[in-house]
Amino acid sequence: xxxxxxxxxxxxxxxxxxxxxxxxxxxxxxxxxxxxxxxxxxxxxxxxxxxxxxxxxxxxxxxxxxxxxxxxxxxxxxxxxxxxxxxxxxxxxxxxxxxxxxxxxxxxxxxxxxxxxxxxxxxxxxxxxxxxxxxxxxxxxxxxxxxxxxxxxxxxxxxxxxxxxxxx
Amino acid sequence: xxxxxxxxxxxxxxxxxxxxxxxxxxxxxxxxxxxxxxxxxxxxxxxxxxxxxxxxxxxxxxxxxxxxxxxxxxxxxxxxxxxxxxxxxxxxxxxxxxxxxxxxxxxxxxxxxxxxxxxxxxxxxxxxxxxxxxxxxxxxxxxxxxxxxxxxxxxxxxxxxxxxxxxx
Amino acid sequence: xxxxxxxxxxxxxxxxxxxxxxxxxxxxxxxxxxxxxxxxxxxxxxxxxxxxxxxxxxxxxxxxxxxxxxxxxxxxxxxxxxxxxxxxxxxxxxxxxxxxxxxxxxxxxxxxxxxxxxxxxxxxxxxxxxxxxxxxxxxxxxxxxxxxxxxxxxxxxxxxxxxxxxxx
Numbered sequence: 001x002x003x004x005x006x007x008x009x010x011x012x013x014x015x016x017x018x019x020x021x022x023x024x025x026x027x028x029x030x031x032x033x034x035x036x037x038x039x040x041x042x043x044x045x046x047x048x049x050x051x052x053x054x055x056x057x058x059x060x061x062x063x064x065x066x067x068x069x070x071x072x073x074x075x076x077x078x079x080x081x082x083x084x085x086x087x088x089x090x091x092x093x094x095x096x097x098x099x100x101x102x103x104x105x106x107x108x109x110x111x112x113x114x115x116x117x118x119x120x121x122x123x124x125x126x127x128x129x130x131x132x133x134x135x136x137x138x139x140x141x142x143x144x145x146x147x148x149x150x151x152x153x154x155x156x157x158x159x160x161x162x163x164x165x166x167x168x
Numbered sequence: 169x170x171x172x173x174x175x176x177x178x179x180x181x182x183x184x185x186x187x188x189x190x191x192x193x194x195x196x197x198x199x200x201x202x203x204x205x206x207x208x209x210x211x212x213x214x215x216x217x218x219x220x221x222x223x224x225x226x227x228x229x230x231x232x233x234x235x236x237x238x239x240x241x242x243x244x245x246x247x248x249x250x251x252x253x254x255x256x257x258x259x260x261x262x263x264x265x266x267x268x269x270x271x272x273x274x275x276x277x278x279x280x281x282x283x284x285x286x287x288x289x290x291x292x293x294x295x296x297x298x299x300x301x302x303x304x305x306x307x308x309x310x311x312x313x314x315x316x317x318x319x320x321x322x323x324x325x326x327x328x329x330x331x332x333x334x335x336x
Numbered sequence: 337x338x339x340x341x342x343x344x345x346x347x348x349x350x351x352x353x354x355x356x357x358x359x360x361x362x363x364x365x366x367x368x369x370x371x372x373x374x375x376x377x378x379x380x381x382x383x384x385x386x387x388x389x390x391x392x393x394x395x396x397x398x399x400x401x402x403x404x405x406x407x408x409x410x411x412x413x414x415x416x417x418x419x420x421x422x423x424x425x426x427x428x429x430x431x432x433x434x435x436x437x438x439x440x441x442x443x444x445x446x447x448x449x450x451x452x453x454x455x456x457x458x459x460x461x462x463x464x465x466x467x468x469x470x471x472x473x474x475x476x477x478x479x480x481x482x483x484x485x486x487x488x489x490x491x492x493x494x495x496x497x498x499x500x501x502x503x504x
Contacts, residue, residue: 009177010341013348020415024429027471029487051498069495072486074447074471076414076431078244079188093192095244097265097433099447101472111242111267135195135242136269142499150240151197159237162219163310177345246412247356261360263412265433279410279435303363303410304435306443318408319365327405330387331478 008084015118015125016080019094022127023075026067035061039121039128046132047144070100070108079113088120100141108140113148176252183286183293184248187262190295191243194235203229207289207296214300215312238268238276247281256288268309276308281316344420350461351454352416355430358463359411362403371397375457375464382468383480406436406444415449424456436477444476449484 018037025034035057038044044060046052054060067073079095093115100108117129133148186205193202203225206212212228214220222228235241247263261283268276285297301316354373361370371393374380380396382388390396403409415431429451436444453465469484 005178006174006342009181009345012181013345017417020417023415023431024417027484027486029489049498051496065489065493066496066498068489068493069498072472074431074433076244076412076433076447078246078414079191081185081188081192095191095242097242097244099472105475107472107474111244136240136267136275138275139273148195150195153197153233153236157233157236160219160234162217162234162237173346174342177349180349244412246414247359249353249356249360263359263410265410265412279412304408304437304443307441316363318363321365321401321404325401325404328387328402330385330402330405 011084011090011120011125012080012082015082015090015092016077018118018125018127019077019080019092019114019116023077023096026064026075027073029067031061031064034064037127038130039119039126042126042128042130044127044130045146047146049144052144071103072101074099090118090125092116092118095135102140106140107138108142109138110134110141110143110145111136112145179252179258179288179293180248180250183250183258183260184245186286186293186295187245187248187260187282187284191245191264194232194243195241197235199229199232202232205295206298207287207294210294210296210298212295212298213314215314217312220312239271240269242267258286258293260284260286263303270308274308275306276310277306278302278309278311278313279304280313347420347426347456347461348416348418351418351426351428352413354454354461354463355413355416355428355450355452359413359432362400362411363409365403367397367400370400373463374466375455375462378462378464378466380463380466381482383482385480388480407439408437410435426454426461428452428454431471438476442476443474444478445474446470446477446479446481447472448481 022034022037038057038060040057042057044054054063076097077094081093083091085091093113096112096114098110098112102108113133113135115131116127118125119128132145134145135148190202190205206225206228208225210225210228212222222231244265245262249261251259253259261281264280264282266278266280281301281303283299284295286293287296300313302313303316358370358373374393374396376393378393380390390399412433413430417429419427421427429449432448432450434446434448438444449469449471451467452463454461455464468481470481471484
């Protein structure tokens, strides 16, 4: 194994740790610590609503105060895929299961994905660009996050009745 | 640390990336890309219903068209355990939280596990055998996936009332 | 890359595998295998109720019999953060999505976090201390797990109406 491959493993670990730190700081609502995971001039885009976009980490910290409209949240990260553009730049996709609780005790869950550009600055991997897309959401979650679009079925496809036993 | 241990770390990363790619291609419904994660002669078994079994990656791609009966899906992978049989073969268990949306907007979630045999062919780790089992499912999910069986309680065990305060 | 960094990667992998093994043995209800992941003199604390505390791995195995009050469970681990205190000690935080099914078929889900102290004994990483906290729970889950406390909003903060289009 080459030293380059080894260093890439360490880079992957650090990038994944940043993604996890975002989730944990968000659940903790430590917005200064959350903003420190981004570059000063980051661009963050959760949806078409201008209130879901931020330019710069200071504006992001301000904007994310909206998460206090939930009483509790829990963000579970998975499915991290890292594609290095060069030694100090990577395009990263990850999934998040994000659970939220309304003040009335009802829940809202989004199944989302983060599309990030990470850059290494002064030895630390930071998020320079983030776009969030929504694979799915339950009926309680209504924020207008960008929709993820999947490929549709071919012409003439019809749904099998796989959810019942074959003999009925 | 030996070079063998280092190479194993890289193998583990590649196997985990294949498991993640499966989830992402399924949510995207890029069934050609999904089938390319399996060996040509793979055996895939989701349940006893013959429509839940496939022999070969081409048949798998065809069979997985059934996932279009859901409007949206989100598959979140975790709990990856890799057991190497030899340098080019590994038994792998992983968990999936799989969310599905019906055309009427209702949801169906399965808590599942993949039991896979990975083999290395031409330098790539591919799934040669896959069996899916179900840890649990909500009432909306009714596909007859193989049930995971846990160990039962000993004779005479009775349930504690731990979900209420001790004084009531 | 130094050899120390490489050994740390292996340590991280082993610790994460122990966290995953806990989840899988719990879903399987192999409580002897679960207890073997802890030190003999471990201290485990899920909540203030004395029935949610255990001293020693034998007592833990006994206490965890309470999980049989659920018919099925599925524990999905994520968000692992490892902080080494020294070569043989680490403080570890992780998240768990824990799904449970009642005998009547209804579900109960907790979004939790494990706060662990791992120690290396005879070459194996074991859990010496575990505290569980709850980020959130649905209305079906009522066990009195320790609450995770997040930072509150500043004085004068008011909730934006981000969940509706801006023009309405």
